[in-house]
Amino acid sequence: MKVAKFGGSSVADAEQFKKVKAIVMGNDDRRAIVVSAAGKSVSEPVKVTDLLIKIEQLRDAGRDYLPVFNHIAKRFVAIRDELGLNVAIEDDLRTIKQQIPQASHDYLVSRGEFLTAKLMADFLGFRFIDASRFMFFSCDHFDYKAAGNRLKAIISQSSRIVVPGFYGVDEAGMTHLMPRGGSDISGAILANLLNADLYENWTDVSGIKMADPRIIDQSRKINELTYEELQELSYMGISVFQEEAVQPVRKKQIPIAILNTNHPEEDGTLVVDHVRENAAGLITGIAGKRDYVIISINKYQLSKRLDILSQVFAIIQRFNVSFEYLPSGTDSFSFLAKRSAVANQVEAIINALEDEVDLDSVKLETGISLVAVVSDQLSKRPAIAGKILDILDSSQIKIHLVIQESSDIKLVFGVANQDYEKTIEKIYRNVNANEKKLRMAI
């Protein structure tokens, strides 16, 4: 059997619902469906999830949230009516409206998936199973055993079900929301629990492109990639698949297919443990994230001075900031964080480091973007890294730092924010134009 997850763009309105139905009915094996909340469409510029977050913000500011709520309600009623369904969605909308004044963030923001799944279940003629009945979280971790047992008790082998994505329930019975893009995680967990043969992830692009299609028009599609490569690309910012959604299917070696709801006839991307030798490119994908800060400390023979390093870490801990990378050298150590994560604490951290620790220097760099090149081949052909540095050097892009991780399949460059798109473009165009030549050279 297959688990099929449909993203927000696939369920944005009644027309999209019809495409979903045609896909689901097109294969008898598609028996477990996970949906996100109705997303953006031509006539709806904001995702329902973001509208729900807006309601919470207005409520907390003591402002009128009813116009936003009414807009959401109208969207769901319109889908119901255009599809000629009988679901009494007004009852659910009324309950949610009554709850808003005291609703938790997790409960309120999860309602988009709840309502979308209710409509989809009715439209498909499948059973609606609320995620709160079996998606059990315990201390923030998913409880596979308890969830699997409960699911077995509530559905049979032949059941055809629709489950809302993005949330589950905690030990206290309260709604537990997953990170943004979390319906991908729900789908992956369901595939794991049901021992699916395939996890289909239906979105608005025909598979994963080698580079963000918003930067590289007509970017080449990745036909196959490994779970590990997908995880690294997702971590580095490709929004098409949530990074935490890889592990649940990887554990059971369930392949993932990334497919396009608007063009179901097109091949997508297949994610597996090992890519066929002839399917692997020199570089699998390029991804990136903008707006980082780097705090670098320098001290002669720092790598041997654990006393100094522990003082530095004590300061970092005091500020409770999460750093994503900690590259180090013999005399230096750097902390890399998203600018929004350090917000206005940077100056205070630097002052504390300068005042309290005996360092040679403390340096701050801002406006840094990270660009990652991911490829299973990087570990087998280390010369690829050199070629990419060559490309950047001849494009006169200043590299602020290079990080090659122990996983050996990802190479990260720090460049100035204004060079972000140029960096991705230069690597993409050069590697694709010269793939044959590069292969022979390394």
Ligand SMILES: Nc1ncnc2c1ncn2[C@@H]1O[C@H](COP(=O)(O)OP(=O)(O)O)[C@@H](O)[C@H]1O
């Ligand atoms: N490398 C990439 N390949 C494909 N899509 C990408 C890539 N990087 C970013 N994206 C973006 O991801 C989007 C799909 O993800 P998302 O908006 O979460 O879809 P959904 O609503 O189906 O969950 C695409 O429309 C595309 O703009």
Ligand SMILES: N[C@@H](CC(=O)OP(=O)(O)O)C(=O)O
């Ligand atoms: N609706 C949630 C969860 C999700 O997975 O959405 P999408 O599939 O549209 O990325 C969000 O916007 O984060």
